[in-house]
Amino acid sequence: MSTVVQPASPADTSRPTSELIRVEEVHKYYELGETRVHALRGVSVTISRGEFVAIMGASGSGKSTFMNLLGCLDRPSSGRYLLENTDVAQLDKKALAAIRNRKLGFVFQGFNLLSRTTALENVELPTLYAQLNKEERLTRAREALRTVGLEDRMDHFPSQLSGGQQQRVAIARSLVNRPSILLADEPTGNLDSRTSVEIMDVFQQLNDQGLTIVLVTHEPDISRFAKRTLLFRDGKIRRDDPVADRPRAGEVLKALPKLED
Amino acid sequence: MDFLSILRVAWRALSRNKLRSSLTMLGVIIGVGAVIAMVGVGQGASQAVQQQISAMGSNVVFVSSGTVNRGGLRLGWGQTKSLVYDDMRAIVRECAAVRAAAPGASSAEQVVFGNDNWFTNVQGTEPQYFDIRDWTLAAGVPFTQPDVEAAANVAVIGNTVRQNLFGAADPVGQTIRIKDLPFRVVGVLNAKGQSAHMGQDQDDVIFVPITTLQKKLTGDTWLRFIVVSAVSRQASYAAQQEITALLRDRHRIRPGQDDDFIVRNLADIAQLADESSRVMTLLLASIAGVSLIVGGIGIMNIMLVSVTERTREIGIRMAIGATEDDVQRQFLTEAVVLSLLGGAVGILFGIGSSLLITRLLGWAVVISPAAIAVAALFSGAVGIFFGFYPARKAARLDPIEALRFE
């Protein structure tokens, strides 16, 4: 398929032409019978390779709607969305699925792992849709689990893992096809504060290796681990600030009291 | 997603709900089993009919009194009184294609031997009848032409009559009473089974000389039928035509008028019987086919439930890169695996019940590879057909909505 650009590996993100995402005047309406909800009211933003963006905002401000657009799960009602210079509006459903599979990694608030399926098999899942051979699939799935520090939990089922561990499995799953961007919608929403910082540690390390991350959170404590914050209000970006004095999650963890388990 | 992985996922999803999957398959199992058993019964009946027809005798042409309906052959014979002994003599004398002929008339009578009695069909004929119908004797000899001329009280009994009156004892030489007249049993016939065209027990019969029947039992001279043997199988059509022409002439039937007799040759009867057993097979198969369709609806139902239950899973798969085709193929495969598994078990079930029908009812049941192949194909088709809509529904889900599904 000619419209799909080859998935970039996190390693080659230091190229000079580094614009990854360009969103121009995007609107999104939801038709609800008679009424029409205007969820996004003209959003424009560009995100470059290697960025780590935290999206903040009150509930209902349009953060998830925006993430769904970035994730090619939905299309804008108007405006343009260019992903690696490709206008997503031009692509058919099959091409969008291929983009989700190879260029994007998703992490959700509710983990969204398949139950009664082992950690390894959950992580392997995206590789099945990427037509990789069995050997390559397993190698990559193991490698991704190692990246998130769960190589010793490969054969565990989600029900046998803690929330933080389940979220790590989900992160490993999002990494397995070596995407250009990791999209995370409130990934720490269901986790306690220490585990949240642990997840942010994983994100920071991945970002250090060049992976672009866009993350939604409504906790300021979490957003400060990112490099840049966007503030949404009423379907618009109200503020766009770089993060000054970004703490290292690894350091913060050392200061936090250890959980006894 | 490669086919092996699809199969593995399908297998897993199905084995997660073992009871539900088995119950769903049950519909297809019964459907496929019923198709195989019913087609087997139908084909078995048809085969039995063909055997009986060829057992009726070589090159046989039946002439009976009665009329032909415009719609086709009328099955009830002997309705009109039109055939006489001289018709038979004339047929033998004048029809070149005819080798031999025997007269037939009958009367339903109570037959007594010792303390046992039996109500049966007493037929009058001549000795060549047994030869024409290829009907051999198990014991004794047939009565003779002198017996016919003398209107002697002698009888050749069918196997059913032997069983009912004599049990294990030897009937030859014994005396039975028909309408209070004593008859000496001279021969016992081998079993011939049910008749092809009416399913009557052909062995429930006693043969006596035609003269004896007419003079001592019925008191009239009409024949019910004449059994004719053509010189060869090919000649039976010629014989049929010669006989028709001859009898129309003898009975003074003007052109345009209906015959007052019916001439049928073996081929006609075979065709008639074949047609009716084909209709029966078709009927049985379609009844069984309906249960296969009901099984398919069961699969559709459970697949719809499964799609709803697994909405979130579908959303996850789509979010990580499954295309609509991937999802559709997944659910379609599950439906087809269900129906094919059901089909496989159904084939065993069908073969088993065919054997059971043969064992318990004594019917000849043909287990035909064609029926098995068709049933297997059909069960696969049922899976595709009834799995398509649920799979389509799954593929059409909106990933965002699906992910939000609780």
Ligand SMILES: Nc1ncnc2c1ncn2[C@@H]1O[C@H](COP(=O)(O)OP(=O)(O)O)[C@@H](O)[C@H]1O
């Ligand atoms: N599928 C939908 N149908 C109708 N309205 C929706 C839908 N999804 C979101 N909305 C509305 O759009 C607005 C933005 O929602 P959302 O993007 O989920 O906000 P956030 O994630 O920031 O809490 C809200 O008013 C919400 O009710």
Ligand SMILES: [Mg+2]
């Ligand atoms: Mg939200």
